[in-house]
Amino acid sequence: MTHETPRGSALAAEGRLPAERVALVDLLDRLLAGGVVVSGDLVLSIADIDLVRISLRALIMSVREESDAPDQGGRYAPTWK
Amino acid sequence: MTDSGTYVYAVARDAGHARPADLAGVAGTPVHAITHGGLVAYVSTVPLEQFGEEPLRRSLEDLDWVGEMARAHHRVVEAVAERVPTAPVRLATVYSSEEQVRDLLDRWHDDFTEVLSHVSGRREWGVKAYVDPTAAASAPAPAANGGGEGAAETARPGTAYLKRRQASLRNREQRWRQATARAERIHADLSAVAVASRLHRPQDPQLSGRDEWMVLNGAYLVDEGRGEEFAAALDALRGQDVDLELTGPWAPYSFIALEFDRADLEVSGDA
Numbered sequence: 001m002t003h004e005t006p007r008g009s010a011l012a013a014e015g016r017l018p019a020e021r022v023a024l025v026d027l028l029d030r031l032l033a034g035g036v037v038v039s040g041d042l043v044l045s046i047a048d049i050d051l052v053r054i055s056l057r058a059l060i061m062s063v064r065e066e067s068d069a070p071d072q073g074g075r076y077a078p079t080w081k
Numbered sequence: 082m083t084d085s086g087t088y089v090y091a092v093a094r095d096a097g098h099a100r101p102a103d104l105a106g107v108a109g110t111p112v113h114a115i116t117h118g119g120l121v122a123y124v125s126t127v128p129l130e131q132f133g134e135e136p137l138r139r140s141l142e143d144l145d146w147v148g149e150m151a152r153a154h155h156r157v158v159e160a161v162a163e164r165v166p167t168a169p170v171r172l173a174t175v176y177s178s179e180e181q182v183r184d185l186l187d188r189w190h191d192d193f194t195e196v197l198s199h200v201s202g203r204r205e206w207g208v209k210a211y212v213d214p215t216a217a218a219s220a221p222a223p224a225a226n227g228g229g230e231g232a233a234e235t236a237r238p239g240t241a242y243l244k245r246r247q248a249s250l251r252n253r254e255q256r257w258r259q260a261t262a263r264a265e266r267i268h269a270d271l272s273a274v275a276v277a278s279r280l281h282r283p284q285d286p287q288l289s290g291r292d293e294w295m296v297l298n299g300a301y302l303v304d305e306g307r308g309e310e311f312a313a314a315l316d317a318l319r320g321q322d323v324d325l326e327l328t329g330p331w332a333p334y335s336f337i338a339l340e341f342d343r344a345d346l347e348v349s350g351d352a
Binding site: 077 | 089148151154155170171172174199207276278279284288331336340
């Protein structure tokens with residue numbers, strides 16, 4: 001289940017959630033769109049995020065139709081100051 | 082062909098205590114460290130019958146399997162990030178040998194060093210904003226029709242249906258515009274307290290477990306000393322029209338924008 005932190009002051013309380021309590025969907029956001037990406041012949045597996053997303057999407061779509069929220073448009077790169 | 086590969090979780094500065102004690106990685110494999118040139122990569126040896134390209138492609142269709150792998154990957158990243166600045170590696174990155182990992186640390190040493198300096202002393206926080214699409218926005222409800230028009234409706238029920246439908250869509254669009262404008266303000270205010278920010282795609286309701294519109298799925302890299310300030314900014318943004326959900330602190334997953342293509346650098350070109 002999604003964990004909720006009702007008060008921002010919970011920021012002060014150090015200590016991360018155990019891996020088992022982190023919502024999988026929040027984790028996948030980060031594991032599939034972030035991190036060091038290596039592609040090329042010597043890497044055997046999936047570095048291509050789109051492939052993974054497509055796979056998961058196929059799974060989700062089989063359970064439920066796609067969200068009816070309008071598309072936000074895409075600009076999902078980090079912004080640094 | 083060899084029957085095992087090297088799964089890579091994260092790269093960090095080698096602080097001299099590289100070995101995580103008894104840490105289990107994906108598929109229960111023990112994690113070990115490869116140190117090279119002041120950097121350390123956390124890896125485990127995985128069977129290619131599970132982590133080769135084809136088996137992996139099939140397994141990625143199975144959300145339970147992906148979930149287990151993701152949590153195992155995350156556990157390792159967390160254990161490392163607790164102690165040293167860490168660059169997590171994309172889920173499911175498998176090399177053919179440990180020598181290739183050393184080569185990665187060697188070739189990209191300066192890039193890793195730079196990105197690790199950017200995330201040092203900083204934490205990633207996640208903030209999601211939800212808006213209920215059925216909640217009353219400032220859009221007025223459709224006015225009741227007068228008698229004359231009512232008669233016309235009876236005569237042409239199809240037209241009346243279309244009008245109602247158009248009005249309903251207009252209201253929905255207006256609510257959406259208001260909600261996204263709100264989300265942009267939230268993102269701007271939180272970004273002001275962060276050294277870097279990033280938007281993730283809104284989550285599918287099937288995965289988030291919530292039917293409301295997710296109008297913001299943001300990640301914010303915040304200096305450890307400014308955590309309270311970030312919390313205060315978040316609290317100031319809470320209101321009846323929006324539900325804000327905080328997650329974290331995370332290892333800086335969303336702020337490691339390093340993409341290497343090995344093939345570009347191979348002298349021999351493609352096989």
